[in-house]
Amino acid sequence: MEIGLALFVAGMVVLHLVSCAVVGWRLHRAPPARPQEAPFITLLRPVCGLDPLDAETLGSSFALDYPAFEVLFCVADSDDPVVPLVRRLMAAHPEVTARLLVGEDRVSANPKLNNLEKGWRAAQGGVIVMADSNLLLPPDYLWQVLAARGADVGLVSSPPVGIRPDGAWAELECAFLNSNQARLQLLADTLGFGFAQGKTLMWEREFLDARGGLAALGQRLAEDVAATKLVRGAGKRVALTQRPFAQPIGRRSLGQVWARQVRWAKVRREGFAGLYSGEVLNGSVPVLLAAALAGGPAVAAAVALVWYGAEAALALACGWAKPGRALLMLVLRDAMLPAVWATGWANTRIEWRGNAMAPGALHKLPG
Numbered sequence: 001m002e003i004g005l006a007l008f009v010a011g012m013v014v015l016h017l018v019s020c021a022v023v024g025w026r027l028h029r030a031p032p033a034r035p036q037e038a039p040f041i042t043l044l045r046p047v048c049g050l051d052p053l054d055a056e057t058l059g060s061s062f063a064l065d066y067p068a069f070e071v072l073f074c075v076a077d078s079d080d081p082v083v084p085l086v087r088r089l090m091a092a093h094p095e096v097t098a099r100l101l102v103g104e105d106r107v108s109a110n111p112k113l114n115n116l117e118k119g120w121r122a123a124q125g126g127v128i129v130m131a132d133s134n135l136l137l138p139p140d141y142l143w144q145v146l147a148a149r150g151a152d153v154g155l156v157s158s159p160p161v162g163i164r165p166d167g168a169w170a171e172l173e174c175a176f177l178n179s180n181q182a183r184l185q186l187l188a189d190t191l192g193f194g195f196a197q198g199k200t201l202m203w204e205r206e207f208l209d210a211r212g213g214l215a216a217l218g219q220r221l222a223e224d225v226a227a228t229k230l231v232r233g234a235g236k237r238v239a240l241t242q243r244p245f246a247q248p249i250g251r252r253s254l255g256q257v258w259a260r261q262v263r264w265a266k267v268r269r270e271g272f273a274g275l276y277s278g279e280v281l282n283g284s285v286p287v288l289l290a291a292a293l294a295g296g297p298a299v300a301a302a303v304a305l306v307w308y309g310a311e312a313a314l315a316l317a318c319g320w321a322k323p324g325r326a327l328l329m330l331v332l333r334d335a336m337l338p339a340v341w342a343t344g345w346a347n348t349r350i351e352w353r354g355n356a357m358a359p360g361a362l363h364k365l366p367g
Contacts, residue, residue: 005294009303012287016307019187020314026190027243027318032147034140041069041142042125046115047133050081053248058086060137062093069142071098072119076111078102082133108218112198120214123205130201135160136246144241145202154236155227156202157194159185160247161320168325170252175329176261178320179311180283182244189240196231196238198224200245207234225271261336265344279341283334284308 045061047054061071073086083100090098105117116130129145131137138144148156159182162174188194201224208216211230220226231238269276280286284307292300311330315321321330 002294005290009287009291009294012281012290013303013306016287017310019183020310022190023183023186024314024317026186029242031144031242034143035146035149038067038146039127040125041066041146042119042123042128043069043071043142044074044116044119044123044128044130045071045133046074046112046119046130047082047086048076048080048111048115050085051134051250053250054082054085054133055089057134057136057248059089060141061131062089062096062098063139064137064142065139066142069097070124071096072122073098073100074115074119075100075102076104076115107213107215110218110223113214113218113223117214120205126205128203128205130198130203132199134247135199136163136248138245141245144243144245145200148202148239148241150239152237153239154204154207154231154234155196155238156200156241157196157224157227157238158200158241159197159244160199161244161318162249163246163319165249165326166251168329169254169257170249171321171326172254172329172332173249173252173257173260174321174326175333176257177247178318179315179330180333182320183311183314184282186240186244189238192237194238194240196224196227197240198222198227199247200241201227207236221270222267225267229271258336258340261340262343265340266347269344276341276344280338282341283337284331285334285338 043061043064045058047058051057058073073090075083075086083102086100090096090100099122101118101122103118104111104114106114107117108114120128127146129142131141145156145158160177161182162170162177165171165174185195185197208214208230211234214223216230217223217226220229228238265276265279268279284304287307288300288304291303308327308330312321312327315327315330316323321327
């Protein structure tokens with residue numbers, strides 16, 4: 001038994017070290033050359049509610065270094081508090097073709113897709129990029145997503161990385177987003193099997209329209225899961241950009257971090273139950289328990305030093321964390337991962353922006 005546990009620990013540590021090394025190499029290698037072709041692109045940004053960082057993140061839509069694009073902001077309700085901000089941003093940047101589209105088309109049980117449908121129909125571009133409102137777009141954003149195109153690629157996507165956390169719980173959210181989730185997604189893509197992330201989705205319009213349009217992305221609890229399955233079903237692959245894009249985090253409460261992680265866990269469980277079963281091994285807890293059983297506390301401590309040393313080195317080298325408390329949040333995150341995983345098995349009902357969602361059903365929560 002001790003030999004089996006020792007082999008498990010060794011194998012998991014090697015995989016962890018390899019993942020850190022591969023992702024570190026990916027993020028520090030030279031960026032790909034800009035594509036020679038620059039097709040007209042429609043950038044769709046769904047907006048709902050007003051966040052303290054919206055002026056910055058939505059404002060980044062107007063600073064893109066790309067020759068031919070339009071920005072379509074989509075909002076379901078004309079009384080939404082974000083509407084005046086969007087109008088001010090458009091008025092301040094008349095040099096950028098931008099429109100605010102209001103209304104909701106019920107094409108699915110997903111309110112985000114219902115909000116975006118009018119933008120999809122109004123888009124002038126044959127290439128359409130959907131970017132969440134809380135994503136901070138770098139000037140070369142559209143060039144970066146274009147660079148990931150290929151004959152075998154049906155969708156270009158990217159995970160977010162949390163930046164500028166304000167407080168301990170925001171740093172905890174960054175620990176989940178960055179050196180855990182982004183690391184694993186970038187590793188998977190490097191190995192050739194990328195998964196879509198709803199923060200960024202770049203579609204060839206003709207490709208998705210031929211397969212049902214945005215309504216087809218409502219077949220699952222989340223559009224990124226449906227997108228991954230649709231693309232793979234068409235014999236294509238999901239490709240991630242070489243580098244992830246930043247999401248300013250601001251302040252978070254522990255309850256908010258927990259709710260988000262449970263929601264995303266349920267989305268993964270509903271869409272990829274087999275893979276989700278293996279997530280019980282995510283993080284250091286199973287490895288450190290096995291190390292303690294096989295060799296005692298001293299061995300477990302040595303394994304922890306190697307494990308967190310590698311992850312901390314990656315996080316610091318990539319600017320995903322700062323020395324101090326942020327690195328301690330890696331440990332707290334791993335302590336929470338088993339509880340998040342177990343809670344994800346409870347059901348597949350989630351709450352998103354005041355809407356209760358389940359596969360094939362949507363209703364407005366009271367109050």
